[in-house]
Amino acid sequence: MGKAEKVRILMVKRGNITAAALAEKMGITAQALGRKLNKEKFTDADMEKIAKILNCSWNIESREWFKMNDTGEEI
Secondary structure, eight states: OOHHHHHHHHHHHTTOOOHHHHHHHHTSOHHHHHHHHHHTOOOHHHHHHHHHHTTEEEOTTTOOOEEETTTOOBO
16 A cells, blocks of 8 residues: 555544545645645655644655554554
8 A cells, every 4th residue: 555545544534524625734835735646746845744634654764654642543
């Protein structure tokens, strides 16, 4: 499962947050986030920021999963 798919799953699990809302919280445009999602072009900093916004931890060492801080579920 790629980073974009994990981000999309988390957006749903966190209350169907829209890409526009996530982009605004990240400080980027919805179009920029859309490009990142479509092209799988996320930096480590992007993933850390997304994790913080969505109340998750990002495993920077393996770059393989998010962990939801409230439930412990790994995505």
